[in-house]
Amino acid sequence: MGVSWSNQMPVEGKTVLITGASEGLGRSAARQLAEKGANVILVSRSASKLETAMAEAKAAARDPETQRFHFISADVAKPDYAPPLLAEAVAWNNDQPIDIVWCIAGMSAPDFWLEVPLSQTRSQMDINFWGAAEIAHAVLRLWCAPDAPVVPEPKHLIFTSSVLALFPVVGYGPYTPAKSALRGLADTLVQEVEAYPQNVKVHVVYPASIGSPGFERENKTKPGVTKMLEEGDPVQSPDTVASGAIRGLERGQYFITTALYGYVFKWSTLGGSPRNNWFIDTIMCCLIPLIWIFVLPDIFSKIRKYRKTHGHPASYRAKAIEDHQSS
Template structure:
């Protein structure tokens, strides 16, 4: 404070400036978090951009978990629902549950289809069967929700399991998207006022690599990339619908919107099975994660779709991960996503090393020896 040159007035100001900086940084962070929380709860929603009343919706993986929750809420909103899964007995039970929630009993229609969505031809059959059931019109909303996680360390996991994880968590969505878009993008003289929606369910695992998710996370990251790329490609077809020099029947019947939903942990029968094979170090990394019920995650996803979001997260932690990992993906809200992205990039300076330390410490304490005969 007092040096050889005498009194230094800036010495008094430095702590004050630092305290003020910390105060305002904290205040801004609190405001951003509060706005994000209100946004998740739908307080800033305007016109409903995902109105499903009277429209036909396909949901794969619809017999349990998030898929069943989605189907119930969309039934409550007046949609005609088609659920797809492998096991007919589970489909029958789910269909009763979903039908009981109908907004307009007797007017809405419900259908279940038993199919293996990891087979390309089965997805073509699904779209064709639903189109026939829907009086010759393709479905309005197709939700590629089927998925299954088989966590495990990379070297411990047989390659056939890693391949099957890619089949279920990427290729099933790619096959359904391909069949759907080939149906939707055909030139048509019919012009619909409401857009059609193609939705995929990914996972927050697409944002960050966690030890023990190598069989699962790459497939969900590939799905996110597929959604980004399709969204870009579809601008061409959506733009063609506004080409005044083209013939009226030379463009698709409706504009097509693509969305990717990125939930975190969901309380479901699938989670019970995951925890049976999940490595202990993965459980350590997931400590403190917020688990949502099937109804909570479904309600949050649909609420965000109604506001017109593209990459849909279902809780605040997911929002933080999304903002920090957007890259070239579209922003749902450019201001909030930019500010939150800055904060999260700074936070990763601490979060990343902490996660690395936990895995390293587990190996130091427990040991880690690969034994091929145990795989």
């Protein structure tokens, strides 16, 4: 977990499976990994979007003569979707194991947790947590099976969580629990794979706001108080987040953030998560909590002032939809 100067995740000639690959971060990651020489399997629900994303990845291939591309339409929110998906992927990969699995599929529908049916939290848990957990369970059982080969070069399992798993923000109540659960699963699995002889590396990416179609959709229901607290926060492009994440993966990092305040949140909440650099992360874990002496009271003060001005949260959702439609 210290500093490494060699590429810890070379992808040239390797096969990478990416969920949520039809748009946003997943689409950018597919293209950028293709540029580095990877064979890519793109997974999402929409076959038409996947065809477009795959054509883009193909056009970016480092070696079009040797690299291969495939897409599979699948709904990650459905129970037991992963085993048949992996079976198809392995068959396409000449019956060889997939080298890297990157779980990116997800969605956010911000709102007050109290103001929406509990089913909304369940549906976001199905997509954001279980969608990743199911394929992680299936692929790790293949990679770590008793008869699976033990080779020097590792397989890589990559989760995509959110900075909201490090610092929650009002208005993301139906979404944050799933991303927090994903962090807990990853922190457990990074230890668990050490019990197996096979070489498997687990990673977690914690993006901040990404300017993607998903971000536009989430703004339709985002409460005004949430927009107020996020005002001024940078919105990164999918390409920027993908390149930052891949850079962290190539450095062998476990805990990968791509925005400045992602680093701040990381150093505030590392807890039992493995450190990328034991010295730097430990020093910053001691220093950053001092900031919250000033920041947290300010956040709570802003929320209370917003309440006095705008009234009961039951009215926020209709207002958010109205504002979005008029903008």
